[in-house]
Amino acid sequence: MSDAAKLTSTQYIEHHLQHLTLNLHNFAFATKNATGFWVLNVDTLVVSSLIGIIFIAGFYVAARKATASVPGPWQNFVEMLVEFIDNQVKDTFHGRSQLIGPLALTIFVWVFLMNFMDLVPVDLFPRLVELSGIPYARFVPTADPNVTFALSLSVFILVMFFSIKVKGLGGFGKELLTTPFRTKNILVKLILMPFNFLFNLVEHLARPISLSLRLFGNLFAGELIFILIAILPWMVQWICGGAWALFHILIITLQAFIFMMLTIVYLALAVEEH
Amino acid sequence: MNLNATLLGQMITFTVFVWVTMKYVWPFIVKALQERQQKIADGLAAAERAERDLELAQHRIAQQLRDAKVQAAQIIEQAKKRSGLLVEEAKHRAQEEGDRLVAMAHAEIQQEQQRSRLELRKETVNLAIAGAEKILEQNIDDKAHANMFDKLIAELEE
Numbered sequence: 001m002s003d004a005a006k007l008t009s010t011q012y013i014e015h016h017l018q019h020l021t022l023n024l025h026n027f028a029f030a031t032k033n034a035t036g037f038w039v040l041n042v043d044t045l046v047v048s049s050l051i052g053i054i055f056i057a058g059f060y061v062a063a064r065k066a067t068a069s070v071p072g073p074w075q076n077f078v079e080m081l082v083e084f085i086d087n088q089v090k091d092t093f094h095g096r097s098q099l100i101g102p103l104a105l106t107i108f109v110w111v112f113l114m115n116f117m118d119l120v121p122v123d124l125f126p127r128l129v130e131l132s133g134i135p136y137a138r139f140v141p142t143a144d145p146n147v148t149f150a151l152s153l154s155v156f157i158l159v160m161f162f163s164i165k166v167k168g169l170g171g172f173g174k175e176l177l178t179t180p181f182r183t184k185n186i187l188v189k190l191i192l193m194p195f196n197f198l199f200n201l202v203e204h205l206a207r208p209i210s211l212s213l214r215l216f217g218n219l220f221a222g223e224l225i226f227i228l229i230a231i232l233p234w235m236v237q238w239i240c241g242g243a244w245a246l247f248h249i250l251i252i253t254l255q256a257f258i259f260m261m262l263t264i265v266y267l268a269l270a271v272e273e274h
Numbered sequence: 275m276n277l278n279a280t281l282l283g284q285m286i287t288f289t290v291f292v293w294v295t296m297k298y299v300w301p302f303i304v305k306a307l308q309e310r311q312q313k314i315a316d317g318l319a320a321a322e323r324a325e326r327d328l329e330l331a332q333h334r335i336a337q338q339l340r341d342a343k344v345q346a347a348q349i350i351e352q353a354k355k356r357s358g359l360l361v362e363e364a365k366h367r368a369q370e371e372g373d374r375l376v377a378m379a380h381a382e383i384q385q386e387q388q389r390s391r392l393e394l395r396k397e398t399v400n401l402a403i404a405g406a407e408k409i410l411e412q413n414i415d416d417k418a419h420a421n422m423f424d425k426l427i428a429e430l431e432e
Contacts, residue, residue: 040278041280044280045283049287059299059303063299063303068309069310083307098296101300102299105299146278146280149277150283150284153285154288
């Protein structure tokens, strides 16, 4: 915080919470308070893509070299992860799908790595890019709701796709209208239909929202606390920062795991009959 | 918190990553895992089979050892029997030989006796003749009286 003299605490925090934006209307970079839908958070896109590419590259190397003979340390680690996730998928998801395993692996590792950016000192990367002339940048992609919503909406679309694929359009529609309140009486059935539909609507819509907001909330709060710790006097910073970072290791892993697990569960529910 | 076009960008990125993972990462690792599992299972099965083979072999060895012992015992038994037989036979033969030798000796002794008796008799006859010659002072014609002496010897022999 070399600019501390020039910045108040509020300004410092605001600065840290400002995305590097690209307005798609006039292609202006870093305009403050760029609102509207057609704005890109360039920092989020770049950082998350870089992290994803690192993940894919690392795993691709392991996958290319994967043999049934004695594995090296990296292959061992990757295999351990894959096996762990494969077991989770097999325990929960009883259908056969080529997609669920890779999907769960991608979510878990990618989200974990994006969360992990939270443990990098809050001023390190922003300061570095500031030196190269970029005024704002946020480096925790999962603290951006766009990322978490992108993930949860993709999962939502997959759930819809699987529901319709397995049960058929009619079967899925019937499920929406006749559960959770069931009856044999035709008349009562008709009366219950709107209520059932409302229930299911809320249930299906609440899932992606809760899924994304849970991750976003945890990571945003975590980031904010790191920022707040950063404006404390330096004598106490390392104690608070250290303690919070240790605790945060648990949170980022847990949140990545929860996101993955719930994705599997939702997809499992989509293919199972009620 | 404002949602914007980043959402769409992220969804595309996410889709691409999932696709790449599904296409180029997951299958290879899972395949390697399954292959290793198969390999380990095969190895364990082979080990078990080898153990069973070993047990069988040991069983067979024990059986063969037992058979060999029985056979050896039989052979020893036979040998003992045979040696006993041989000793018996040898004894028998020795006995026969001894008896034969004794009989031969007896016969020889008898012959010797006979001969010495004969000799003695001849001597006696000669002495008697000599005595008679002296008595008669006259030579007896050997040839003329041989017959009479032979008769006399035969008489003495009886």
